[in-house]
Amino acid sequence: MHSASTAEAALRAVLPRYGIEETAEVSLVKYRENHVYRVTDASGRDYAARIHRVGYRSTAQLDTEANYLLALAGRGLRVPRLLPTTDGAANVAHGSGGQQVVIDLQDWIDQAAPMGDIALALDGDRTLAESDFHALGGELGKLHVACQRIGVPGWFARGAWDAAGLAGPAPLWGDPAKLPSLDGAQREAIGHAMAALRARLAALPVDAECFGVIHADLTPENVLVSHGEPTLIDFDDFGTGWHLFDLVTVLFFYTRHPLLAEYRRGLEAGYRAQRPQLPAGFFEPWEDLLLARGLTYLGWAAERHGDEEATFIETRVVPVVMQLIGQYQPAQRQPSQTPANAPANGGRP
Numbered sequence: 084m085h086s087a088s089t090a091e092a093a094l095r096a097v098l099p100r101y102g103i104e105e106t107a108e109v110s111l112v113k114y115r116e117n118h119v120y121r122v123t124d125a126s127g128r129d130y131a132a133r134i135h136r137v138g139y140r141s142t143a144q145l146d147t148e149a150n151y152l153l154a155l156a157g158r159g160l161r162v163p164r165l166l167p168t169t170d171g172a173a174n175v176a177h178g179s180g181g182q183q184v185v186i187d188l189q190d191w192i193d194q195a196a197p198m199g200d201i202a203l204a205l206d207g208d209r210t211l212a213e214s215d216f217h218a219l220g221g222e223l224g225k226l227h228v229a230c231q232r233i234g235v236p237g238w239f240a241r242g243a244w245d246a247a248g249l250a251g252p253a254p255l256w257g258d259p260a261k262l263p264s265l266d267g268a269q270r271e272a273i274g275h276a277m278a279a280l281r282a283r284l285a286a287l288p289v290d291a292e293c294f295g296v297i298h299a300d301l302t303p304e305n306v307l308v309s310h311g312e313p314t315l316i317d318f319d320d321f322g323t324g325w326h327l328f329d330l331v332t333v334l335f336f337y338t339r340h341p342l343l344a345e346y347r348r349g350l351e352a353g354y355r356a357q358r359p360q361l362p363a364g365f366f367e368p369w370e371d372l373l374l375a376r377g378l379t380y381l382g383w384a385a386e387r388h389g390d391e392e393a394t395f396i397e398t399r400v401v402p403v404v405m406q407l408i409g410q411y412q413p414a415q416r417q418p419s420q421t422p423a424n425a426p427a428n429g430g431r432p
Contacts, residue, residue, distance in 0.1 A: 090118040090134045090184075097175040097186050098122065100168040103130075115392050116319055121191060129191030130166065133319075137182050140319070143240040145185060148318050149173040150238065151296070158229045161222065161314040163189040192309050192316075199303025204336035205399055211303075213342075213349035219306055219333060220353025222313045223298075227326050228357060230296035235323065244299050244324030246284035249375040250277045255322075259381030259404075263388050264397045269405060273381070276374060276408045283371045283413050287325065292362045297324045301332050327365065330354060331372045338373070338403055374411050377404035 095105045108123040109132075118134040135145070149165045150173075156164050165173050166188045174187040198219065199211055242248055248255040260273045288294065298305075298321050305317040333350055337343050355361065380400050384393035 091120065093177050093184050094118075094120055094122070094132055094134055094186060097177050100170075100172075100175050101130075101166065101188055102169050122188070129193075131163070131189045131191050133187050133189075135185045135187075135319075137184055140185070141240070142176075142185075143238075145174055145187075147238065147240045148321065149187070150236075151233070151321070152318060154233050155226070155229055158232070160226060160229055161312060162226075162318070163314075163316055165189055192307050192314055195307040195309035195314065197304045198306040198308050198313060199336075201302060201304055201336045202395070202399070204303065204340060205403070207340055209342060211342075211346070213345040216333070216346045216349035217353035219303075219313050220330070220350040220355075221357055222306075222315060222353075223301065223329055223333070223350075224354040224357025226298065226315060227295065227329070231291055233296070235296060239296075241296075241322035242320075244297065244322055244328055245289070245294075246281055246287075248322075248324070249372075249379065250280040250284060254379065254382050255320075256379045257382030257386040259378040259385060262381050262385040262397065262401070264401070265381075269401075272405065272408050273378065276411060277378065279411070279413045280371060280375055280378075283368070284375065287368055287371075288362075290362075293327070293365060294325050295323060297321065297326060297329045299324055299328065299332070301329050302336065303333065325368070325372060327368060328372050328376065331369060331376050335373060335376050338407070370411065371413065374404070374407045377407055380404070 091109055091111070094109060095107075098105050098107055103122065103124045107125070110121050112119045112121050112131070116136055116139065120132040120134070122130040122132050124130070140148075152162050152164060155162045167173060168175060174185050176183050176185050198215065200208070203210070242255045244255065247253075259277070260270045265273070298315060298318060300317060300320045301315065305315065307314045307316055330350060334343065334347055337346055340346065351366065377400070380396050381404060384390075384396035384400075387393040
């Protein structure tokens with residue numbers, strides 16, 4: 084999908100599959116990975132519609148998202164619930180402009196607003212308080228507990244945010260060193276950092292207490308707050324990975340924020356309230372996963388050079404990542420957690 088007008092035309096074409104008139108009120112909410120629209124039908128009911136990026140997800144991957152969200156909702160999690168078409172399908176494929184796009188609909192979350200904003204976070208905005216992150220940490224803890232219980236079913240078709248997915252030769256979101264705006268010294272520094280990360284991450288445990296199904300893109304923009312309650316949205320990139328990766332993602336854009344310590348304290352306290360028996364060393368790889376998270380954004384931008392969001396990353400995020408690389412000294416820290424190929428010790432703090 085190349086433009087908002089083309090995306091809207093495709094959306095209108097499939098609305099009748101959901102029993103909604105093609106002339107329904109439609110307005111663009113945001114565009115990043117997908118086009119997201121608000122749709123209002125003749126009765127005044129609102130929906131969120133996603134037009135997925137062409138070729139980004141297979142049918143099996145999209146079905147995995149729909150089925151897993153249903154399983155999470157069934158366990159009481161506040162997550163999106165995909166609406167079926169009139170004939171029971173979870174989404175609709177539509178040919179447009181010589182390409183086939185996939186579209187799905189969800190119920191609109193009433194009176195909801197994003198918890199935070201990436202640009203404002205980088206600017207040091209102080210709108211949020213420690214208590215906001217405490218609430219989000221609690222919801223994230225509930226998510227991981229539910230994911231542990233659901234596990235990885237046989238129909239699960241999603242990527243792994245593991246050592247290979249984050250720092251291997253073909254990372255899930257692309258090679259950060261290929262970002263065109265980088266200079267030679269930056270590329271070299273990134274190469275060294277990726278090699279160090281691969282070794283560090285390969286030594287981390289992958290037992291169910293630390294590693295499992297995660298959201299993988301839980302920025303504050305992907306948290307909608309309605310009536311004081313957070314709802315986790317945009318599971319487009321969910322898969323398997325370290326639980327800590329989700330917590331790191333929440334705070335990545337607050338890395339230079341004056342209230343970072345308070346925000347992290349609230350996030351961790353809320354999370355521990357839901358998972359009081361965390362394994363020893365659970366939070367120790369924070370710096371490793373923080374750098375890995377930053378590098379994923381550079382890889383994402385490298386794959387989408389010229390896109391507005393990619394330009395934002397090049398101008399605002401690259402300096403943060405390069406600072407993290409400069410501070411990264413893995414040789415001075417030895418992993419205390421159980422290696423991935425050894426049994427977990429089951430220790431508790």
